[in-house]
Amino acid sequence: MKKLCWLFLTLLLAILVLGACSSDDSQSSGSSDSGNNDGSEDEDVVTLTFWNRYPELRGGFANLIEQFEAEHPGIKIESQEAPEPETQLRTALSENNLPDMWTNIVELSELVEVDAVKNLDEIFTDEVKAQFVDGTWFENGTTADGSVYGFPLASPRSKAFIMYYNKDVFDMLGLTEADIPTTWEEFREVGQRIIDESNGAIYPTVWNNANWANEQMAAMMGSAITPEVPWQENYKTGEPQVLTEGKIETAKFLKELLDEGLMAPQSIEIGLGEAEATFAVGQAAFYWSGDWVGRQFHVVQEFDNWGVAPMPTKDGNPYYYRAGSEATSIQVSNHTEHWEEVKTFLEYSLEHLHETVYVDTGAGLPAKKDVGGEPPFEQYFDILELENELSIPVPKPEEFNPAVVEFNRDWRGKLEVGGIGDAIVGYLTGNIDDLEGEIGKIDQAMKDAFYETLEENPDVSQDDYIYPNWVPFEPYTVDMYDELR
């Protein structure tokens, strides 16, 4: 009994101590979350909260914030990483507890509809807007009804997948730049050579089998075969389309690489970081990914002996990715209690962010034109050149008819599956044999939802999705919408 009493008392004491610690923590974070002035020591300091969901921008933002705080001692910015960004933001939104600023995740139109996001026209005058790359300003991305709601971060002409090659592996196996494959057949040949000459110790390539990565890969490599479908819509027929020859062929190519041992077997289940590490340590000669990976190699893997080239395609034809696929941007809470301080930060960022966060770290390509700074690795400019070539503006029905924003949300809201990425995951892992059948079902479901919603919505017609003046691989410019009106 005595023992039990002691045990109980000890437990109680431990709970009290732990409780005291946690209550301290929650107090400090609670006050910062609300964006109020902190404690008695920093009575004059205003704390702004900022949620960032892009891991590759972490270091750059830390530098930017440090510089900003040094110049503005009255403002403190608490940056928080968001591992489940959408869940986190939606929860904060429903609790009316949004941070002062965050990087985009929830569709802009949804946020504008509930008045959650601040209009930034005050900062982004026409003169300021002109300082940004063409294609930066688009509906449901950075703007809504012509007003600016997002501080643009990355260039719209970015995020196209490119091929990284490991120069250490090339040197070791006696390969030169002339051996960089441009077709799938050439890739198989050089791949076999890599396996033979390394006695199977080095895989030709490594991949990360995430649904989004497969979806993008199928769209990009597939565009060399079916160029009229840049993503999930065919802008010639004016309807959703995910069952294309290009996408199917690409998925089959990936599967063959895996089955033939030309792709590292762990590719089917590892994440981005592990795939990058596999390449950086020389276990794979090639790696296909986006423009942000250079920074990851340099900072995370501390590996700089690599080069970049376009990915191989079926017959060596060029491929492309739709520019402005995502409006990487900072959004501001419409209910921030510290708009003046946020504005000060955004104005400072206008001058310094793109240089500090993008160029100086090599984390990607900035949305602003003529930005200074010194990239930490020399391949940065090669990536820039490739992205400009591969990331091409395509028609955006939202620009042609703003009613499409809501219409897209409506018909996509009827879908059970949002894309073909998971189907390709299933195919690569051997869980799906009939890929065409599976993608065919998704394709049909998309078409059904599209036409059904079209009947319900008189403000949108199928013509909003048909662009006869669009030629794949040629940038679709703003004035081309006017030709169709």
Added chain:
Amino acid sequence: MAKNMEIEQKTEVNSRPKVKSRLRTHKKKKAIWAYIFLAPQIIIFFVFSLYPIIMSYVYSFYNWTGIGPLDEFVGFENYAQLLSQPRFWNSALVSIYYIVGTTVLGVGVALILAIILNDQKLKGKGLYRTIYFLPVVTTTAIVGIIMGSIFGINGFVNQLLLTFNIVDRPIPWLTNGPLAIIILIVIGSWKGLGINMIYWLAGLQSIPNELYESAQLDGAGFWRTLRHITLPLLKPIAAVIILLSLVSGINAFDLVKTLTGGGPNFATETMDLFIYNFAFSAQLGGGQVRMGYASAAGVLLGLFTFVISMVFGAASFTKEIAKIRGDKKKKGGVKA
């Protein structure tokens, strides 16, 4: 003297209502205090349990993304769509596999362990019990992450199998649908083994020793004792353990999310993960967040849990209930 008695009687008569009223006040005070102490729990229950449950029913009749006003009433459309979608039925099936698998494996193995650990001659029982109980107090998400590296393509298990030439190629434990479900069941069972074992031990220790001694005197061996004494006497607690295991199997979210993420191609997506995916994180996968739809799935999951509890509860306790009814009838009969 007589006067004195009269006075005493009067005082007694007068003091009776006073005592009664005092008692009443005392009772009232007690009740007030009881309600004061109950209040936090009641408030918490209403705010964090009852309100969300009621609201999920409300949301399920709307087309709503979780942001903005509830203005698009769709009636039973969300339910109709759910019931017609293969992905929903697949998640229901995966949940059933998991629930049944973890119950059969977890409860069964826990019983064997409990019988072994209940042996009075066994040394180091405390140590074994602690070892088996450790996974129970380990965070499930951490278990999922660690198991991911153990059962990964390049994980410990595959390395072991390859080193001893048991297999030529690594086994895709987590990327082959059926295998991944089996792994989830094994890990889920292992995680709940300790708590089930404790329940069984409590049941075993409640069986009087005299019964075993008499059985021994009658010449019954281990198996006969097990069959005719232990198992029949464990029946009531078995029903509770199985019911608890079935219900806890419905909440597999953290393990599935961290171990397989519901993949490949939704092969291991349980109902709770299905709800989460539609309620919070569809946009990264190219879809749309649908809180109303997810709420409808949540309501169906709730009903499913209720039905399991009722069906199994009724099935398990039928004999006990009949026995109680029989006893009551008998008593009634004697009185008559």
